Amino acid sequence: xxxxxxxxxxxxxxxxxxxxxxxxxxxxxxxxxxxxxxxxxxxxxxxxxxxxxxxxxxxxxxxxxxxxxxxxxxxxxxxxxxxxxxxxxxxxxxxxxxxxxxxxxxxxxxxxxxxxxxxxxxxxxxxxxxxxxxxxxxxxxxxxxxxxxxxxxxxxxxxxxxxxxxxxxxxxxxxxxxxxxxxxxxxxxxxxxxxxxxxxxxxxxxxxxxxxxxxxxxxxxxxxxxxxxxxxxxxxxxxxxxxxxxxxxxxxxxxxxxxxxxxxxxxxxxxxxxxxxxxxxxxxxxxxxxxxxxxxxxxxxxxxxxx
Ligand SMILES: C[S@@+](CC[C@H](N)C(=O)[O-])C[C@H]1O[C@@H](n2cnc3c(N)ncnc32)[C@H](O)[C@@H]1O
Numbered sequence: 001x002x003x004x005x006x007x008x009x010x011x012x013x014x015x016x017x018x019x020x021x022x023x024x025x026x027x028x029x030x031x032x033x034x035x036x037x038x039x040x041x042x043x044x045x046x047x048x049x050x051x052x053x054x055x056x057x058x059x060x061x062x063x064x065x066x067x068x069x070x071x072x073x074x075x076x077x078x079x080x081x082x083x084x085x086x087x088x089x090x091x092x093x094x095x096x097x098x099x100x101x102x103x104x105x106x107x108x109x110x111x112x113x114x115x116x117x118x119x120x121x122x123x124x125x126x127x128x129x130x131x132x133x134x135x136x137x138x139x140x141x142x143x144x145x146x147x148x149x150x151x152x153x154x155x156x157x158x159x160x161x162x163x164x165x166x167x168x169x170x171x172x173x174x175x176x177x178x179x180x181x182x183x184x185x186x187x188x189x190x191x192x193x194x195x196x197x198x199x200x201x202x203x204x205x206x207x208x209x210x211x212x213x214x215x216x217x218x219x220x221x222x223x224x225x226x227x228x229x230x231x232x233x234x235x236x237x238x239x240x241x242x243x244x245x246x247x248x249x250x251x252x253x254x255x256x257x258x259x260x261x262x263x264x265x266x267x268x269x270x271x272x273x274x275x276x277x278x279x280x281x282x283x284x285x286x287x288x289x290x291x292x293x294x295x296x297x298x299x300x301x302x303x304x305x306x307x
Contacts, residue, residue, distance in 0.1 A: 002104035004031030005237055005296040009283050010097060011035050013303045014235045018043035020094025023085075025078030025220070027051040028103040030060035036097070037067040048072045048093075050084065052127040055110060056103065077127070079216040082223050092229040100217070101239040102126065102207065104295060114207060116182035116199040122175065124203075124210045134206045138175045143167045153214070153242065154205030161188045162202055178203075204240065214242060221250040225274040228306040233278060235303045244282070244300055251277060251304055278303040 004010075010032055015022070018040050024033045027049035037047050049064065049071060051057050057075045064071055076084055078098060085093065107114045112123040113134060124134035137149070147163035150156045165188045166175065175181050182199040189198035208214060224234055238244040254275035258267050282300040290297045 002029040002031060003293040003295070004035065005099065005293065005299045006283065006285055006289070006301045007032060007035050009301055010099075010235050010237070011039060013278055013283075013301075014095045014097055014233055015039055016231060016233060017045075017094050019045045020229075020232075021046045021048070021090060023048045023050065023081065023093050023096045025050050025081060025096060025098045026100065027060045027073070028053075028056050028099065029105050030063040032097055032099055033060060033064055033071070034067075037064060037071060041067045041070040045094075046070055046072075048074065048084070048088065048090075050074050050076050050078050050081070052077050053106065053110075054128065056105070059105065077216060079219040081220065081227060085227065092227060092232065094229060094232045096224070096227065096232075096234045097237075098217075098220070098235070099237045100213070100243050113178035114203070116178055116185075116197055116203050119177050119179035122178050122181055124207050126211050130210070132210060134181075134210050135174075135176055137206060137209060138166060138181060139170050149209045150202050150205045152205070153208040154201035154203075155241070156201035156205065158189050158191075208242070214246060217243060217246055221246065224250070225254060225306060230306055232306045233303055234275075235301060237299050237301045239298050239300075244302075247302055251275070251302065254304065273307060275304045276307055278305050 015036065022036050022040060022045065024036060024047065027033050028051060033047060033049045040047060047070060049060055052075065054075055057073055061073050072088060074084055102114055111120050112125065113120040114124055122133065122135040122138060143163045146166055147159045150162055151159035156162065162185055165184055169175065169184050185199040185202045228234065236247050238247055255273050257271040257274065259269045259271060260267050282302050285296040285299055
């Protein structure tokens with residue numbers, strides 16, 4: 001069962017008004033949603049739960065059934081939150097949560113090839129109606145493109161070697177399963193000093209590329225200040241530096257949007273800060289949480305408030 005990461009911290013920092021409207025943009029198995037629902041539903045608040053994975057929506061629906069009168073469950077992409085709120089007749093919300101990445105349910109039980117430890121079709125789509133599967137990328141992209149994706153989204157320093165090996169192997173037989181790919185990657189990444197499985201970074205890279213994870217996050221972050229009411233908050237849990245870097249980039253922009261050249265002594269662009277940090281630094285899970293839930297070890301939570 002997927003355990004919600006940094007649950008107490010999220011609830012403490014996100015919920016400023018229990019009678020407000022909240023959005024869980026990555027509902028997954030509904031762990032954070034349930035925590036939010038327990039606080040806001042009995043105080044007249046409302047929760048909108050979004051996930052792009054239909055299995056996640058089905059799962060969350062059952063888990064959140066005691067709160068169904070106060071919850072909207074929507075299968076969609078959080079990047080379209082402005083359109084979703086518009087459809088619901090809501091202009092602004094009190095709080096938004098994003099818990100990025102994939103759930104344990106997707107990793108362990110989706111049958112969609114997210115795990116290098118299972119022999120499953122190499123799919124990796126969170127939304128099964130998306131057109132491109134991981135096997136399409138692995139079997140069709142040029143060696144250069146594969147290498148770029150593995151380097152950029154996996155921060156894998158053996159990306160070129162891995163891409164070369166993939167291209168060599170796919171000439172013999174199409175790469176159809178997660179285990180087939182994991183074996184190919186492991187045959188060229190034999191670095192025993194690594195803490196993780198040799199295929200960890202390559203799988204991360206393909207998942208990010210298939211699901212356009214960074215594009216979605218960027219598109220969403222562009223919209224955030226317009227979607228929050230004054231004093232409303234956004235909480236984002238990232239699991240790798242690419243996501244966290246993007247979140248930090250936007251926090252900086254929100255806090256200091258001034259575009260005046262540095263040599264001008266005072267601001268003439270007139271752009272004022274729109275958000276402020278709630279905690280100076282990102283919040284990481286405590287040792288006990290990491291022991292209890294090793295998936296949380298790379299998590300970092302940042303919370304920002306609309307001014
Ligand atoms: C880490 S899990 C969330 C787990 C959840 N907080 C819980 O307590 O169970 C991330 C979820 O976000 C969903 N997801 C990822 N990108 C998404 C997007 N752009 N729009 C909507 N859902 C997305 C995934 O399908 C997955 O279910």
